[in-house]
Amino acid sequence: MVFKRYVEVGRVVLINYGPDAGKLATIIDIVDQNKCLVDGPLEVTGVPRQVIPYSRIALTDLTVKIQRNARQKTLKKAWEEADAMAKWESSSWAKKLAAKKKRASLSDFDRFKVMVAKKQKAEIIAKKMAELGA
Amino acid sequence: MTATKTPRYYPAEDIKPAKATYRVKQNPPRIRKSITPGTVLILLAGRFRGKRVVCLKALESGLLLVSGPYKINGVPLRRVNQAYVIATSTKVDIKGVDVSSITDEYFARSKEAAKDGEEEFFQGDAPKPAVVSDQRKADQKKVDDALLKAVAAVPMLEAYLAAQFTLSSSDKPHLMKF
Numbered sequence: 558m559v560f561k562r563y564v565e566v567g568r569v570v571l572i573n574y575g576p577d578a579g580k581l582a583t584i585i586d587i588v589d590q591n592k593c594l595v596d597g598p599l600e601v602t603g604v605p606r607q608v609i610p611y612s613r614i615a616l617t618d619l620t621v622k623i624q625r626n627a628r629q630k631t632l633k634k635a636w637e638e639a640d641a642m643a644k645w646e647s648s649s650w651a652k653k654l655a656a657k658k659k660r661a662s663l664s665d666f667d668r669f670k671v672m673v674a675k676k677q678k679a680e681i682i683a684k685k686m687a688e689l690g691a
Numbered sequence: 692m693t694a695t696k697t698p699r700y701y702p703a704e705d706i707k708p709a710k711a712t713y714r715v716k717q718n719p720p721r722i723r724k725s726i727t728p729g730t731v732l733i734l735l736a737g738r739f740r741g742k743r744v745v746c747l748k749a750l751e752s753g754l755l756l757v758s759g760p761y762k763i764n765g766v767p768l769r770r771v772n773q774a775y776v777i778a779t780s781t782k783v784d785i786k787g788v789d790v791s792s793i794t795d796e797y798f799a800r801s802k803e804a805a806k807d808g809e810e811e812f813f814q815g816d817a818p819k820p821a822v823v824s825d826q827r828k829a830d831q832k833k834v835d836d837a838l839l840k841a842v843a844a845v846p847m848l849e850a851y852l853a854a855q856f857t858l859s860s861s862d863k864p865h866l867m868k869f
Contacts, residue, residue, distance in 0.1 A: 665733070665743075665869045666781040669851045 562616040569619040720753035725778040733777040741855040760835040
């Protein structure tokens with residue numbers, strides 16, 4: 558079993574815990590075995606430059622081409638060149654997170670509409686199954 | 692020897708002067724910020740528990756005036772305590788609904804009910820059918836006609852008000868947004 562996602566300069570990570578939970582950041586530099594220096598960039602993802610332990614982050618598939626300790630300006634340019642935000646939004650991981658967030662914010666009326674939609678979908682499927690002679 | 696001489700005239704009995712009673716201030720009833728006229732409420736207790744109804748206004752006593760509408764879920768013009776209610780974020784536009792004539796006195800019990808106590812006692816516990824006065828029916832119709840128009844303007848709202856609110860095993864009410 559080979560590892561595919563490495564902790565390296567330029568790796569895009571998702572912060573799982575803390576005040577910036579749920580936001581993306583890039584690894585700029587590695588401090589030691591337990592923590593790394595991370596930056597949003599601030600204007601793109603809202604994460605300021607900070608030291609963060611690995612236990613609070615999850616590695617994603619995306620990397621961005623930067624040098625160690627890149628400035629925020631270069632980091633932002635690298636993000637735009639790699640189109641990292643768009644690639645992240647189109648990944649199924651990001652879509653699942655967005656769906657979970659939406660589901661949690663539904664109002665009582667929205668939940669009712671979801672229930673009706675589920676019933677309509679089940680009716681269509683059941684009718685088709687009956688047609689196919691199941 | 693007293694510093695001041697006792698006055699030459701004093702009353703025969705000691706009458707205490709009347710205490711200054713302050714006029715009691717009547718504040719408007721305190722209603723939760725989430726409950727406004729037009730909010731859809733979920734009733735949690737009483738005969739109509741589980742029903743979703745439309746809040747029409749807050750009465751002077753602090754109770755909420757509520758209507759089904761009657762045609763949709765069978766809840767008439769009724770008073771409801773805000774403590775037994777969940778306010779949802781769904782609002783109905785009730786600009787065209789006139790409920791200014793309905794106050795707490797409208798719902799006061801009539802005094803004619805307590806007449807032949809003995810006769811009723813011997814008749815037994817047969818449930819007496821509810822007598823709805825014509826005035827109530829007329830007011831219900833007047834309010835609901837305007838309400839139903841507002842409800843029909845929003846898609847699926849009528850079916851929503853007709854449905855009951857229930858919890859199933861995977862629901863976590865403390866995490867649900869209403």
